[in-house]
Amino acid sequence: MGRNNTQFFHVVKEQEYDVASILKDVYEALTEKGYNPVNQIVGYIMSGDPTYITSHKNARSLIMKVERDEILEVLFENYIDTQLK
Template sequence: MQKINNTQYFKVQKETEVVVSEIIRIVYSALTEKGYNPVNQIVGYVMSGDPTYITSHKGARSLIMKVERDEIIEELLRFYIDKNINQNSSKP
């Protein structure tokens, strides 16, 4: 039996950080492999919140539900701006 005067240590394991861009890549790949139009399916999910727009192939549905839909939109918009607006503004 342990002494009640001693402090017990408890360490919570952190969940691995969810990287939104990686989740989008995996979901896109899974949807493509199953023959779906990945852009349409992801838009359907983001607009409705209905996870059935995403295939369960490769755990894609479970993965995409780990992030908020607004985080997906932020990542996609950030990528678009970086590739299309920021690069164009640096051209002479």
């Protein structure tokens, strides 16, 4: 008689990234290269074009690890926490 063992399936969760930390690193890289970091990050968020972000210090790769809506969420949460409460 055959065995009826239950198979286990393990789902590996995607690595979660700290959006605030990524924004800090990207901001610093843009500043070091002489760009206006606010303008560049806004350009990236609005267009989705990663060329708004410098590749200096791996900033472009970093910012592309998170979705643009996640970036907006963190920015709005911070604004609400610091300005509206």
